[in-house]
Amino acid sequence: xxxxxxxxxVLSENDRVAARLRDRFREHGILCLNLISSPGAGxxxxxxxxxGRLPKEARVAVLTGDIQTDNDARRLARFGFPARxxxxxxxxxxxxxxxxxxxxxWQLENLDLLIIENVGNLVCPSSYDLGEAAxxxxxxxxxxxDKPLKYPAIFLKSELLVLNKIDLLPYVSFDMARAREHARxxxxxxxxxxxxxxxGEGLDQWIQWIKKRGExxxxxxxxxxxxxx
Amino acid sequence: MHELSIAxxxxxxxxxxxxxxxxxxxxxxxxxxxxxxxxxxxALSFGFGALVQGTDLDPLxxxxxxxxxxQRCPPCDLTFDVKDEGLACPRCARPETLMAGGxxxxxxxxxxxx
Numbered sequence: 001x002x003x004x005x006x007x008x009x010v011l012s013e014n015d016r017v018a019a020r021l022r023d024r025f026r027e028h029g030i031l032c033l034n035l036i037s038s039p040g041a042g043x044x045x046x047x048x049x050x051x052g053r054l055p056k057e058a059r060v061a062v063l064t065g066d067i068q069t070d071n072d073a074r075r076l077a078r079f080g081f082p083a084r085x086x087x088x089x090x091x092x093x094x095x096x097x098x099x100x101x102x103x104x105x106w107q108l109e110n111l112d113l114l115i116i117e118n119v120g121n122l123v124c125p126s127s128y129d130l131g132e133a134a135x136x137x138x139x140x141x142x143x144x145x146d147k148p149l150k151y152p153a154i155f156l157k158s159e160l161l162v163l164n165k166i167d168l169l170p171y172v173s174f175d176m177a178r179a180r181e182h183a184r185x186x187x188x189x190x191x192x193x194x195x196x197x198x199x200g201e202g203l204d205q206w207i208q209w210i211k212k213r214g215e216x217x218x219x220x221x222x223x224x225x226x227x228x229x
Numbered sequence: 230m231h232e233l234s235i236a237x238x239x240x241x242x243x244x245x246x247x248x249x250x251x252x253x254x255x256x257x258x259x260x261x262x263x264x265x266x267x268x269x270x271x272a273l274s275f276g277f278g279a280l281v282q283g284t285d286l287d288p289l290x291x292x293x294x295x296x297x298x299x300q301r302c303p304p305c306d307l308t309f310d311v312k313d314e315g316l317a318c319p320r321c322a323r324p325e326t327l328m329a330g331g332x333x334x335x336x337x338x339x340x341x342x343x
Contacts, residue, residue, distance in 0.1 A: 001256060002343075006246065006336040010238050010260060092231050123267040124231035127334060152298070153265040156328065185315050188325045 014128055017096035021131025024108060026221045031214040032114045034130050036154055037138035038147075039120030042164045044072045045197045046138065046206075047117060051079035053207055059110055063102050064117040065094040072117065082106065093124035096131060113214065122151040133217050134159040141165045142172050145179035148186045155186045160193065160209065167196040235268055235334070236276040242336055243286060250341065257290040257340035263333035264298040264311075298331030 009015055025032045037043050047062060054060055061082040064072040073085035086098050099116065116132065118125040126135075137158040139147050142165060148155040155161065161183050169176065176194070183190050193209060195202030239258060247255050262268050270293045277291045298311040302318035308329050309319055317324045 001340050002253075004246075004339045004341060006242075006338055008242070008336050010235060010242065010334045010336055013238065013241065091234060093234075095234075127231065127235075127267050153267055153332065156265065156332075185317070185324060 018129035034132035041140040059112040126154040148182040232272040259337040263331040300326040301329040
């Protein structure tokens with residue numbers, strides 16, 4: 001029996017498609033964000049409030065992944081921006097090919113911001129690159145402050161932690177200082193925002209973060225010899 | 230819970246490699262799975278077995294090498310396995326250590342017969 005070394009990624013096919021998407025996003029100056037959380041942490045509500053705060057002329061679109069139903073896309077389409085559901089039919093995560101297919105007939109030159117709402121799950125989505133500029137993990141207060149320790153991969157790979165439902169802090173035993181400490185013990189440079197989609201607290205900072213991140217991306221893109229214009 | 234998708238990606242890759250080598254039979258595929266990869270080795274073996282059964286690749290064995298989560302402390306030049314104590318350096322206690330392994334989801338090798 002001969003042994004042939006391979007030394008490649010199991011998901012190299014996904015990574016290849018993701019790299020192609022990332023190039024297209026850069027070429028059009030699009031900030032693509034991959035929003036990940038457990039089910040019920042408030043991804044769709046945060047997106048509703050985000051879209052509701054953007055000016056009508058904002059060049060933004062959302063893709064939203066779920067195992068079944070197009071409820072989320074219908075919720076998000078009310079704001080007048082392009083919103084499309086990706087129904088995975090059982091898969092617990094989005095992969096790059098699903099994103100590429102969903103974007104097939106969209107005019108990317110008309111976009112500055114694409115937010116992808118992943119399937120609610122803190123494990124599987126962390127393995128799949130979607131071509132995003134940044135992963136964002138959303139953690140809601142009722143879930144408990146030990147989530148970064150239980151699901152370290154997604155906290156390591158996410159640039160930003162959004163702590164949601166902070167209006168519930170008086171009613172649940174959630175230690176905010178410890179939550180921040182746990183997240184930074186896993187990912188020392190992690191940015192952290194505290195928001196409440198019920199009271200609106202922290203939403204201005206969240207919108208500011210997106211704007212700033214878009215500027216960083218476009219500054220980086222301008223420096224790339226093949227893509228800069 | 231995405232082990233079936235991972236198993237299916239492994240089989241696709243094996244098939245692609247097999248096509249490059251006409252006349253050989255792939256008997257085993259070796260993969261390396263890190264503790265942070267989100268993949269449960271037992272579930273992966275189960276899903277792999279179910280997918281391979283009855284296909285042109287059957288019988289094909291899967292060997293999984295589990296890789297622990299490792300961090301490195303640059304000032305101490307020390308690499309250590311992460312256990313329950315967290316990510317701080319066990320020598321100097323500084324909290325800012327760097328990931329040095331554990332997110333592997335790699336195809337390591339094939340074993341083939343002529």
